[in-house]
Amino acid sequence: MKKDFRKYIAEALGTFGLVFCGTGSIVINTHTSGVIGHAGVAITWGLIVTAMIYCFGNISGAHLNPAVTLSLWISKNFPAREILPYILSQALGAFGASYTLSKLFPSDEFLGSTLPSGSPMQSLVLEFILTFILVFAIFKVAVEDNASKPMAGLIIGLVVLLEAMFAGPVCGASMNPIRSLAPALVSGHTEHLWVYMAAPLSGGISAAGLYMFFSKSKQY
Numbered sequence: 194m195k196k197d198f199r200k201y202i203a204e205a206l207g208t209f210g211l212v213f214c215g216t217g218s219i220v221i222n223t224h225t226s227g228v229i230g231h232a233g234v235a236i237t238w239g240l241i242v243t244a245m246i247y248c249f250g251n252i253s254g255a256h257l258n259p260a261v262t263l264s265l266w267i268s269k270n271f272p273a274r275e276i277l278p279y280i281l282s283q284a285l286g287a288f289g290a291s292y293t294l295s296k297l298f299p300s301d302e303f304l305g306s307t308l309p310s311g312s313p314m315q316s317l318v319l320e321f322i323l324t325f326i327l328v329f330a331i332f333k334v335a336v337e338d339n340a341s342k343p344m345a346g347l348i349i350g351l352v353v354l355l356e357a358m359f360a361g362p363v364c365g366a367s368m369n370p371i372r373s374l375a376p377a378l379v380s381g382h383t384e385h386l387w388v389y390m391a392a393p394l395s396g397g398i399s400a401a402g403l404y405m406f407f408s409k410s411k412q413y
Contacts, residue, residue, distance in 0.1 A: 205289075208258075232358065234357070236354060242350040243350030258372070309365075317388045323364075323396070324392065
């Protein structure tokens with residue numbers, strides 16, 4: 194099996210795990226009348242991100258997120274020819290996870306979809322900032338060659354946990370277009386989906402720009 198093909202399988206499996214456990218915690222929390230709780234959902238997101246990075250990071254880089262893939266390309270840390278295969282692999286994993294959850298919990302209306310609890314503009318700004326912070330952290334701990342690199346999975350997972358913990362009740366703390374797209378399309382709840390497409394992508398791209406700015410400033 195070609196090495197490139199293994200990378201795509203890793204991205205699909207990693208994104209499946211991310212969406213299955215992350216949105217699954219929301220679904221199960223609903224079906225158990227809040228047994229998991231908001232903190233439990235946030236912790237689940239942080240833990241599954243950490244686990245998938247350590248499982249697949251050495252194979253595909255464990256992007257698990259189109260916003261990450263595009264940001265790495267913009268910063269010249271990822272080849273253009275890999276963008277489409279990676280995003281298609283992420284989509285396969287995410288939609289597979291949402292479809293599986295729809296069969297396991299057929300009565301669930303939303304399947305963990307991200308929807309604003311306030312105004313769409315409020316969630317748009319929050320998602321932009323959250324994704325900006327997440328992607329910039331990814332650059333600093335996973336892209337740069339420094340002492341924190343072996344801890345990248347844990348640090349990135351903690352960033353996701355932190356952001357889901359405080360912003361999840363308002364905007365859903367998606368930070369990932371494919372994480373929002375899959376449950377929205379499978380459940381049929383596509384209202385405000387544009388928020389969760391535009392904000393993470395623009396937030397990630399902006400983080401790439403800032404990272405490139407700081408990187409250039411180090412060159413003497």
